[in-house]
Amino acid sequence: ASGGAMAAGLAVPHRAGAQGVVPEWVTVAGHRARGYGMPAEAEAPVQRAIIEPWQDVAPEFSLSGTPLQRLRGTITPSGLHFEVHHGGRPDVDPDQHRLMIHGLVDRPLQFDLNSLERYPMVTATHFLECAGNSLVNAVMPEPLQAGCDVIHGLLSNSEWSGVPMSVLMDEAGVQPEGKWVVAVGSDGPSLARSIPIEKIMEDGILALYQNGERIRPEQGYPMRLLLPGFEGNMNVKWLTSLWVTDAPAHTKHESGEYTEILADGSSVKFTFAIGVKSLITHPSATMTMSGPGFYEISGLAWSGVGKVARVEVSADGGASWADAELVEPVLPRALTRFRMPWQWDGSPTILMSRAHDDTGALQPARPDWKARYHPSNFLHYNAIQPWNVTAEGEVQNVYL
Amino acid sequence: ASGGAMAAGLAVPHRAGAQGVVPEWVTVAGHRARGYGMPAEAEAPVQRAIIEPWQDVAPEFSLSGTPLQRLRGTITPSGLHFEVHHGGRPDVDPDQHRLMIHGLVDRPLQFDLNSLERYPMVTATHFLECAGNSLVNAVMPEPLQAGCDVIHGLLSNSEWSGVPMSVLMDEAGVQPEGKWVVAVGSDGPSLARSIPIEKIMEDGILALYQNGERIRPEQGYPMRLLLPGFEGNMNVKWLTSLWVTDAPAHTKHESGEYTEILADGSSVKFTFAIGVKSLITHPSATMTMSGPGFYEISGLAWSGVGKVARVEVSADGGASWADAELVEPVLPRALTRFRMPWQWDGSPTILMSRAHDDTGALQPARPDWKARYHPSNFLHYNAIQPWNVTAEGEVQNVYL
Amino acid sequence: EGPDLGQPLTSDEIPFYATYVMPDGRGLPEGSGTPAEGAEIFAAQCTECHGITGTEGPVMPPVGPNEIWAKPAGSYWPYATTLFDYIRRAMPLDHPKSLSNDQAYALAAFILERNGVIDADTAMTAETLPMVEMPNRDNFVDVWATQGAKPW
Amino acid sequence: EGPDLGQPLTSDEIPFYATYVMPDGRGLPEGSGTPAEGAEIFAAQCTECHGITGTEGPVMPPVGPNEIWAKPAGSYWPYATTLFDYIRRAMPLDHPKSLSNDQAYALAAFILERNGVIDADTAMTAETLPMVEMPNRDNFVDVWATQGAKPW
Ligand code: HEC
Ligand code: HEC
Ligand SMILES: [Ca+2]
Ligand SMILES: [Ca+2]
Ligand SMILES: [Ca+2]
Ligand SMILES: [Ca+2]
Ligand SMILES: [Ca+2]
Ligand SMILES: [Ca+2]
Ligand SMILES: [Co+2]
Ligand SMILES: [Co+2]
Structure with a gap:
């Protein structure tokens, strides 16, 4: 009989008899510490969804979408941050790389990476979203059955650290006629965007760090421009030049690719900020419900102009809405996680979320969004995403 | 002559003449998108500092320290999260892994990873610090000249997501006599710690995600216990069993390795929370100042019992102190970045920081800390770290 | 505010790509090229991606109208200077x-000629390119006029 | 509150390691072992890491006093049950x-015998092990008494 095993009410299994299942890995020495860690091997399928529209002729024009449906919380692990490369990811030598500030400045300057380390640094968590995110929902006549990685994956959220742009611009001395800054990246096509000087000076960051470590190659190593809330491609990666001008240069990307054609045929040249938007990630398309009962509906909400103020969730196709919990801290121009308990009775239904931001803006329904634009427009799509739940528990992309 | 190049005041370089330096990488196609990204090759030296005290006979008992002096912001990239492995990192098969809840409960239960995905999940940013962090400063008679990775690197900060422990414990039904929970990991030594049920129910988390993605193998894949603010090893990794008991089991780690001997020879068995602490990371030991002038002093502050309320910095060896800026958001039981502008006149000096938390606790000076404990004690060292700056600009570890 | 470590530039x-040719032509270098000269280069270096006549693609055909891309560069873009730069x-x-x-x-x-914007015998130079009247130029919304001083 | 997906256990x-032997002996299995038997096993399987007499190390010698480790398990730990578990x-x-x-x-x-805590002829069993009076047991601070109901 085992020692005091009968004392008190504590059920202690008999050691000798019941051994339970002893997995192999508790009987051997484990692996030693390592310099840099990686996800578990079993998580290898958790990858970005690679999108190469012209794979045969132009594979370097390539995108990859964050698998939002496989992630929780709000931070995007840097290995899964979305990519949009207009000419591929360059191999920038950080020792040779320079940041130039020139044009309408008193003192044209250049900085190397080491010098920039001496500068004051700010830290802020911000999302980045490609202006073309969710484009399949914007333009496809029938809803694509794909996951959040493919449909909405050009969206990520990181803690960025770097030098306030204003400190660097002040050192160069912006002249009174300097109203715009043409930011140029050090990639093959030397991607360039014109940015109002007000934004640069207000909260622009020369981002050197992403989630604590040096910024990743895909996100602009060794440095990128960060313009909190602005459409992704204005946050120029591999930033090498800030050219102060009196007017926008009307670069390639602000002449065509990133201009929205409206319903009347006219176009919006500059759409700076990302509109208020939300997305249920759990459950979402390509998932299958595991039977009726309790689920937590969970998703992400964001706005390029401020904080998320409120997220409503509907589990009946929009007939009724209830406020979801916003997970603290709710930060401006950052992804906000929302959650809502839900009992699924097993019958078909439609799940939706709609976000409000602190300017009072509300996420539109798809027909309202479509009504504003020419049918070809695929930019700044921020309409409500309805997910259809079938009786079999399949979760499907659907338009309402 | 170039077109309108003379119009307005905009200095536009002549294209034909001045070509500047054109690096090779802006003249070629870049790399395609990839499924999972890694840091830049040039950042390969940014690694955890591996510490294997008994490398010859017991290499699996291995630690690695986060290179805090190479990082900015507050999030620790998961690849650089510190490790303390008492028996090495196990290769846990997530499909076979089970979480058991048993002992003084109404319904002994087991959960697989898939089921846990259906549960409500909370998200919170919290630091983890090994109770033995900074032990070299605690016990070495002369200050070790090493970097923050070696001296203070058993400290990291992540955004954790997972199931509130209370939800799972309530499902099992903790009996009134159930006052403690013995948490057991699925590693070789089956590391076990006794935890008061109050803490488990208040804010304990079954962490399944770390910085957005599934928790890393080094941090407990597929699941770990998270006890915000508690000393590192109570946050049991590879968690497989929660055994509800009427008393602490006095496991190995709460019998010797993690008990502090006080000055009078008696010992403190349970020291749950990490005390208030701070550390200047920039500049810090092993760095060399690059000449007199402006520097931003930057560092980290934290407390296991609440929020950092205030961090003071001294640049004259403690003669005078000034309040540093705390970078928002200041979150409870999470690393807080502080920053302070500083003009170095080039003469020798000593930099220090001291943190206060919102319970009013203040970080002690080293002599005060040493006076409390037996000379052998290496646990819960949270004394002020002074960095000596020499006239040559060398930054050195020093005791005051 | 900072350590003032910027070096004079x-x-x-x-390098030329650190600036951009402005719509009014500032920044355009010397040189010239005709549509016929361009046709030869296009045939040799561009058709693989943009199509034999510049309308087939597969990549964003710069010549319009085409079946693929609603915003062909040679007719949709507001300024011809952008094409050059x-x-x-x-x-490629x-x-x-x-x-x-x-x-x-x-x-x-x-590209401009194929879009019917210039004649086949017009050479493009630093003088002529900024003068090209792009057909869609006046069809862009002025977001400052509609949304105020900070349209974001 | 949740989906109630826990399966009966x-x-x-x-498995045995999902619990822990309690200080009062609850959870101890049948069996027994003497210091002499232990010495043989220790010599074969433990000395590489803990030293020939259990005091040399290099790893945390369980026998004290020793030069390396202020908290040798066999004399510092409050309960002998922990050693077994x-x-x-x-x-190893x-x-x-x-x-x-x-x-x-x-x-x-x-280990207990080497630390002078038990005699060389005392076998350890589910009955005797919890009875061992560890010399340091009463030398631990009760943090609840000094710091209140929630000492954290
Ligand atoms: C290997 C593939 C490839 C070749 C060859 C190529 N292009 Fe392109 N081109 C692209 C891609 C991809 C884009 C879109 C890039 C982007 O949007 O950032 C593009 C965009 C353009 C655009 C802008 C289209 C728009 O509407 O935004 C023009 C104009 C253009 N190319 C002209 C040329 C010319 C002229 C040549 C030959 C000298 C050429 N291209 C050769 C792949 C190619
Ligand atoms: C391959 C190396 C190795 C071998 C062989 C080994 N040990 Fe250990 N032992 C360790 C390490 C490392 C630790 C510390 C583990 C920890 O603190 O988590 C340890 C800790 C201990 C402790 C606790 C020490 C303390 O003060 O916390 C005891 C008791 C112990 N071992 C007994 C044994 C016995 C008995 C054997 C033989 C059956 C043995 N060990 C064989 C490496 C070894
Ligand atoms: Ca080619
Ligand atoms: Ca180099
Ligand atoms: Ca061995
Ligand atoms: Ca498997
Ligand atoms: Ca010519
Ligand atoms: Ca026997
Ligand atoms: Co390469
Ligand atoms: Co392995």
Whole structure:
């Protein structure tokens, strides 16, 4: 009989008899510490969804979408941050790389990476979203059955650290006629965007760090421009030049690719900020419900102009809405996680979320969004995403 | 002559003449998108500092320290999260892994990873610090000249997501006599710690995600216990069993390795929370100042019992102190970045920081800390770290 | 505010792609190119991606109208200067910056001519390119006028 | 509150290391071992890491006093039960859980005997082990008494 095993009410299994299942890995020495860690091997399928529209002729024009449906919380692990490369990811030598500030400045300057380390640094968590995110929902006549990685994956959220742009611009001395800054990246096509000087000076960051470590190659190593809330491609990666001008240069990307054609045929040249938007990630398309009962509906909400103020969730196709919990801290121009308990009775239904931001803006329904634009427009799509739940528990992309 | 190049005041370089330096990488196609990204090759030296005290006979008992002096912001990239492995990192098969809840409960239960995905999940940013962090400063008679990775690197900060422990414990039904929970990991030594049920129910988390993605193998894949603010090893990794008991089991780690001997020879068995602490990371030991002038002093502050309320910095060896800026958001039981502008006149000096938390606790000076404990004690060292700056600009570890 | 570690930057250290040709032509270099010259270069270096006549693609055909791309560069873009600069810095995608200024003028000329914006016998130069009246130019919303001083 | 997806767990599904021997002996299995038996096993399986007499190390020598480790398990730890359980689940480090219950009792007996806590002829069993009076037991601070109901 085992020692005091009968004392008190504590059920202690008999050691000798019941051994339970002893997995192999508790009987051997484990692996030693390592310099840099990686996800578990079993998580290898958790990858970005690679999108190469012209794979045969132009594979370097390539995108990859964050698998939002496989992630929780709000931070995007840097290995899964979305990519949009207009000419591929360059191999920038950080020792040779320079940041130039020139044009309408008193003192044209250049900085190397080491010098920039001496500068004051700010830290802020911000999302980045490609202006073309969710484009399949914007333009496809029938809803694509794909996951959040493919449909909405050009969206990520990181803690960025770097030098306030204003400190660097002040050192160069912006002249009174300097109203715009043409930011140029050090990639093959030397991607360039014109940015109002007000934004640069207000909260622009020369981002050197992403989630604590040096910024990743895909996100602009060794440095990128960060313009909190602005459409992704204005946050120029591999930033090498800030050219102060009196007017926008009307670069390639602000002449065509990133201009929205409206319903009347006219176009919006500059759409700076990302509109208020939300997305249920759990459950979402390509998932299958595991039977009726309790689920937590969970998703992400964001706005390029401020904080998320409120997220409503509907589990009946929009007939009724209830406020979801916003997970603290709710930060401006950052992804906000929302959650809502839900009992699924097993019958078909439609799940939706709609976000409000602190300017009072509300996420539109798809027909309202479509009504504003020419049918070809695929930019700044921020309409409500309805997910259809079938009786079999399949979760499907659907338009309402 | 170039077109309108003379119009307005905009200095536009002549294209034909001045070509500047054109690096090779802006003249070629870049790399395609990839499924999972890694840091830049040039950042390969940014690694955890591996510490294997008994490398010859017991290499699996291995630690690695986060290179805090190479990082900015507050999030620790998961690849650089510190490790303390008492028996090495196990290769846990997530499909076979089970979480058991048993002992003084109404319904002994087991959960697989898939089921846990259906549960409500909370998200919170919290630091983890090994109770033995900074032990070299605690016990070495002369200050070790090493970097923050070696001296203070058993400290990291992540955004954790997972199931509130209370939800799972309530499902099992903790009996009134159930006052403690013995948490057991699925590693070789089956590391076990006794935890008061109050803490488990208040804010304990079954962490399944770390910085957005599934928790890393080094941090407990597929699941770990998270006890915000508690000393590192109570946050049991590879968690497989929660055994509800009427008393602490006095496991190995709460019998010797993690008990502090006080000055009078008696010992403190349970020291749950990490005390208030701070550390200047920039500049810090092993760095060399690059000449007199402006520097931003930057560092980290934290407390296991609440929020950092205030961090003071001294640049004259403690003669005078000034309040540093705390970078928002200041979150409870999470690393807080502080920053302070500083003009170095080039003469020798000593930099220090001291943190206060919102319970009013203040970080002690080293002599005060040493006076409390037996000379052998290496646990819960949270004394002020002074960095000596020499006239040559060398930054050195020093005791005051 | 900072350590003032920026080093002086002289104009001969600034590579051409660190600036951008402005709509009024500031920044355009010497050189010239005709649509016919451009046609030859296009046939040799551009058709693989943009199609034999510049309308087939598969990649964003610069000549419109076409079946693929609602915003063909040669007719939709508001300023012709952008064509020169973008081609010069970015095209062909797999050999960016390999074209001479003359070639970039010629390719801009070719694309504009194929879009019916200029005549077949007009050479593009620093003087003529900024004068090209792009047909869609006045069809863009002025977001400052509609949304105020900070339209974001 | 949740989906109630926990599956019933029966006691024969619980491996021994999912619990811990309690200080009062609850959870101790049948078996026994003497210091002499333990000495043999220790010599064969433990000295590489802990030293020939258990005092040399290099790893945390369990026998004290020693030059290396201020908290030797066999004299510093408050409860002898912990020795049995820890050795049974964790040692030797590179072959954890390879020891039988008898061997773990014997090794606990050996370490206790070497520390002068028990006699050389006392066997450790489920009955005797919890009775061992560890010399440092009353030298621990009760943090609840000094810091209140929630000492954290
Ligand atoms: C290897 C593939 C490839 C080749 C060859 C190529 N291009 Fe392109 N081109 C692209 C891609 C991809 C884009 C879109 C890039 C982007 O949007 O950032 C593009 C965009 C353009 C655009 C802008 C289209 C728009 O509407 O935004 C023009 C103009 C252009 N190319 C001209 C040329 C010319 C002229 C040549 C030959 C000298 C050329 N391209 C050769 C792949 C190529
Ligand atoms: C391959 C190396 C190795 C071997 C062999 C080994 N141990 Fe250990 N032992 C360790 C390490 C490392 C630790 C510390 C583990 C920890 O603190 O988590 C340890 C800790 C211990 C402790 C606790 C020490 C303390 O003060 O916390 C005891 C008791 C112990 N071992 C007994 C044994 C016995 C008995 C054997 C033989 C059956 C044995 N060990 C064989 C490496 C070894
Ligand atoms: Ca180099
Ligand atoms: Ca498997
Ligand atoms: Ca010519
Ligand atoms: Ca080619
Ligand atoms: Ca026996
Ligand atoms: Ca061995
Ligand atoms: Co490469
Ligand atoms: Co392995």
